[in-house]
Amino acid sequence: MNSLNTNNEFSLQELQKESVMGVMGTETQREVRVIDLSDFEQRKYEIADQLWDAAVEIGFFQVSHHGIPQQDIEHAFGLAEQFFALPREVKAQYPLKRNSGWESKAQIRPSTKTPDQKESYQVTRPRMTGLWPTQQELPDFKEQVLNFESQCWSVGMKILSCFAYKMGFSEDFFTLAHDPSKETYQSTLRMLHYYAVDPAFKDELGLWRAGAHTDFDCLTLLFQQKGQGGLQVCPGKEMENRAWTSIEPREDVITCNIGDMLMRWSDDVLPSNFHRVKNPADHEYQGARYSLAFFCQANEDVLIQSPKGKYPDITAKDYLAQRVSANFSGKY
Numbered sequence: 387m388n389s390l391n392t393n394n395e396f397s398l399q400e401l402q403k404e405s406v407m408g409v410m411g412t413e414t415q416r417e418v419r420v421i422d423l424s425d426f427e428q429r430k431y432e433i434a435d436q437l438w439d440a441a442v443e444i445g446f447f448q449v450s451h452h453g454i455p456q457q458d459i460e461h462a463f464g465l466a467e468q469f470f471a472l473p474r475e476v477k478a479q480y481p482l483k484r485n486s487g488w489e490s491k492a493q494i495r496p497s498t499k500t501p502d503q504k505e506s507y508q509v510t511r512p513r514m515t516g517l518w519p520t521q522q523e524l525p526d527f528k529e530q531v532l533n534f535e536s537q538c539w540s541v542g543m544k545i546l547s548c549f550a551y552k553m554g555f556s557e558d559f560f561t562l563a564h565d566p567s568k569e570t571y572q573s574t575l576r577m578l579h580y581y582a583v584d585p586a587f588k589d590e591l592g593l594w595r596a597g598a599h600t601d602f603d604c605l606t607l608l609f610q611q612k613g614q615g616g617l618q619v620c621p622g623k624e625m626e627n628r629a630w631t632s633i634e635p636r637e638d639v640i641t642c643n644i645g646d647m648l649m650r651w652s653d654d655v656l657p658s659n660f661h662r663v664k665n666p667a668d669h670e671y672q673g674a675r676y677s678l679a680f681f682c683q684a685n686e687d688v689l690i691q692s693p694k695g696k697y698p699d700i701t702a703k704d705y706l707a708q709r710v711s712a713n714f715s716g717k718y
Contacts, residue, residue: 411620411628417444418631420639424451426544434548441549441644445621445659448639449545454537456637459609459678462534466577466676468524469507476523477507485574485710486513503665509535509575511566535575538680539566542573542605545642546682549605553652560604563684563702570686572706573603580663580675598662602709603645603681610635614675619643620660630662647683647705650690650697 419440423433440447469477474490482489490505509531518528546560564573598620610617610633618630633641643659663675684690686703 411630413618414629414631416619416621416631418446418448418633419444420448420450422451423449423453423541423544426453430548431551434551437545437548438552441656445657446619446641446643446661448636448641449541450639452541452640453544454541454640458534458537459637461530462609462678463611463676465524465527465530465534466507466579466678469519469527469577470505470579470676472519472523476519477505480507480517480519482506482508483517484510484513485572485706486510487517504578504580504663506579507577509577510572511535512569512571531575535680536566538575538607539564539573539682541640542607542680542682546605546648549648549652549656560682560684563688564604564682565685568685570688570703572683572686572702574681574683576679576681578675578677578679580677582674583665598660600649600658600660601643601645601681602647602706603683604648604651605682606643606645607680607682608641608643609678610637610641611676612637614673614677617641617677618662618664621657645681645683646709647690647702650692653692653694653696 419436421433421436421440426433437447477488477490480487482492486508488505488507491503511532514528543561543564546564547557550559551557565571566573608617612635615632615635617633617635619633620628620630643661644656646658648656649658683706684702686701686706688702689699690697690702690705691699
């Protein structure tokens, strides 16, 4: 199990690793650290130590007292449900392009080579021309979604400022690299709707709500709803064991994982976290699952540099384009 050899030809090491992660594997228990972000400015360096230890040792963590009111999170879930409830022909007017817009069963992971059993709507601020529902379809949808996106960005930058400090960068390094005022901004809020299980296909092997993958970004913030499970994680540094841990949905925390951009920036000290969303077992909730994910993806013109040269320099634009193309049939 030590070999990562694969017949798939991917130029990025991350994609080569991902392509061998499609097997079911085993399940195990792991520690999930919950890090309290309250009194952030006063406790920043204590929090930074806790975040760093969790990220290095486990590969994922959850944060509490993060500053986004629960009612705002619930409202954002309501907006997602309203969008996905629109007729298919309406949603199809806003098709996915350059990581923005709507898709359904279009994402095929290198790990599984089968379509994820979901639909998604992605919001990347500078790329949304013609991709917002009209006022008649969903009144004030754009303004409310962008408000939530901004709240997510603020939390993401707090956390990333802690990693910048621990990595010896200026504390605003990642804030400047994820500047929403620029046309090169490419952080993304993704609304996700995993389809209710179709009894006709529930025993079909190879179908996943989301196949095993690492995220393309620096940091992911994931919001889940109670009772809608399925998320499983396998720390990147332990990928060869294929041992997965289920993450019970909690509404009072944000589940976070390091992405591949930050893994490169840290010379692999911060391991990117493999995760997937499995189809529910017979005894588990079979209905629809909704989640919200915010991906802190560096601006297009930012150069991702591996300090010790472990990875070649690459712009965030080129990096994201290669990762998206591998998931969406070469489309970016």
